[in-house]
Amino acid sequence: MASKINTAPPRGMRDILPHEVELRDAAIQQILAVYRGYGFRRIETPALESLRLLAGADAGENEKLIFKVLKRGEDLESALREGHELADLGLRFDLTVPLVRYYAENHARLPDPLKAIQIGPVWRAERPQKGRYRQFTQCDIDVLGMSSPIVEVELMLATGEALTRLGLSDLTVRVNDRRVLSLIARYCGFGDEQQGGFFIAFDKLDKIGAAGVVGELREAGHAAAALARFERLLPTLQKRELSLETLPETLGASDGAGRAAFESLAWIIATANAAMPAGTRAQFDPTLVRGMGYYTGTIFEIASPAYPSSIAGGGRYDRMVGTLLGREVPACGFSIGFERLVQILLERGDTAAPGAAATETTPRRIALLVEERADLATALAAARALREEGQLVSLELKRKNLGKQLEDFAQHGFWGYALCESSGAVTVKPLTRRERA
């Protein structure tokens, strides 16, 4: 027999133990149930995509983090010598690029609009660090084919409801619009070609503060007049209850496209707030920027004062499908930070039923102890009866040291145990506090 060899998972990846898998599965089922109720349907794409597609996705940093798959059946040495690529496929780094390809490929066979939910692993060869993994689960919810702001409202309602059902509370959906951000940039005097840089600096407001943002813009060489105007405007933008009625006036955007953006925002926020679950609210926040370059309209992010970073985020990206399909298709979506969510549930001490207290009908994990080669018929009948009651019954061989065995059961989430007597009588006993200690 070989000596013990390295059995750790690959660097930056992880094995998931049963109790966490159960929590993740339960959270996924809760999330799916809510979105299904809103008419969303789960779709699946392969883990691998062509490198050409992944590289053309305008995905910035993520592109550098692709796990590339070697071509098969090629003479790699001569391929390398002749400057050919060694790899043609890569593991997907997000679920948005595959969604857009899926839609472009299958749209004729899909409902119109497509309301899609995807839950699955993505891979990024990032430098491993605490809480960051090279394989992790994403949960994306998107509506393709509808430009109506009804989409934004339903996405906010469904996501608020999903998170509320998982036991999260005091949630605020910060809402903004890329068109409002453009108005702000223009009002300050940043040229259209400077907007990208302005957004990148502005996006850091939460992290580095107003002085930090202004300093960064100054270093980048923006005009002093624009900076001064931005500095004077910032306190207004940061007001917690900024009125959607006064800002357009301030920005001089009371008509045209600017007015349309503000009206759409006001309608979305008011309509959502009238229907939001208790303890959840939508709030205009002109300082919300979000990193991705592909957004074209509404953007949103869900946060709670109880957690340091946001739990979900998304927005409208009306021009992305067009790059693959050849005609524009409006699109808007939310991405739930699934790993962050699981972390919150784990830290809260959740077990398999996130957000729900155990009730009389919650299945109990029970060990049914039998002697080796006992009359198994009796034990099987007892197990069946308990399973029909909805319990989770594991037949286990009774060990000599029953006390230690019961402690092991307690450690692994068993609720109770039963000894299978030869008479056929079975009494389930809960594990005691001592066994749980």
Place this chain on the structure above:
Amino acid sequence: MASKINTAPPRGMRDILPHEVELRDAAIQQILAVYRGYGFRRIETPALESLRLLAGADAGENEKLIFKVLKRGEDLESALREGHELADLGLRFDLTVPLVRYYAENHARLPDPLKAIQIGPVWRAERPQKGRYRQFTQCDIDVLGMSSPIVEVELMLATGEALTRLGLSDLTVRVNDRRVLSLIARYCGFGDEQQGGFFIAFDKLDKIGAAGVVGELREAGHAAAALARFERLLPTLQKRELSLETLPETLGASDGAGRAAFESLAWIIATANAAMPAGTRAQFDPTLVRGMGYYTGTIFEIASPAYPSSIAGGGRYDRMVGTLLGREVPACGFSIGFERLVQILLERGDTAAPGAAATETTPRRIALLVEERADLATALAAARALREEGQLVSLELKRKNLGKQLEDFAQHGFWGYALCESSGAVTVKPLTRRERA
């Protein structure tokens, strides 16, 4: 805007449309519910494993089919020149190798015995052909750490129950033991070192018949006397109701290890049959061989006359964990052919609830039609009321051509629709036969 580019999934891989995802998800939930009831717990491992582990798994053909992942941050040209490997990771080709690594790595934190269920994708770079894909889902159920044949019985019962609940019927679990196959080989006069070749030929009995097997053994140069003895024995082995009491005598294995193997088999089959779901049976079949080399004891396969090939198979592999852990751990498992199962359910016309007829409480997919910028509050309240009844409600913009829109709904599995009147009244109407046509 770019012209339409290739949006097909990578060669041999597939996009899964919503109705199939729903069927797959429902089947997975049914399978999980049954095994959870038997005390099994889902585990998860990364999609990638080290190539060294994958290559050392004694996995024969599968090893040649590994998708290899390029090393990152290396000078590939000089690596190639110096004879270094270009890849260090590969996508898993089955769930058994990762399970054994997972157990070796995490056993101290896992229940003992570990009753594990895994459901997830695996990848094999096979030549694509009808019904075969390069990414497909496997469903493996294993018990590690128990040598008692109680394991075999529970695996057979749980798997029989899972398949029965999915609506499959007339299932036979063919059961054999590798030790019985060794006895047969020895009885015929094949040497111990010839057993591997004998098993490989014998495994083809279903496909090429008795004459084919004997012919293949003859070509391989086995002794004429052994072949003659095998030919005389075969009709006995192929008897449908072969007695487990007479075969040991025939083979001259009435005592010692041979007798132990037969006794274990008889006990497993009798105990399982006493508890099997209706329409399901376990049956001794000395012609069952199964391909994998790692089996050490009981082997089994589930088939039904309604389907051309087996639906699930597995066996005991008591020496595999030892190769990684350094000490032997008994193990036994079943693998359900998930893709084959889905194919059966799809061909049977199953929808999202495999094996179950729609009832009054089955959720119905309903389109709630609103006018753009209508009073959405009314529609949202109506949607909420229907969702609270358990319906799946999609808010949709009413199109000018309602007739065509209703046909589209019917095509995509909607049950009915409702127009949202300004009065707030909402009446759900089922889609008519004409719309479904």
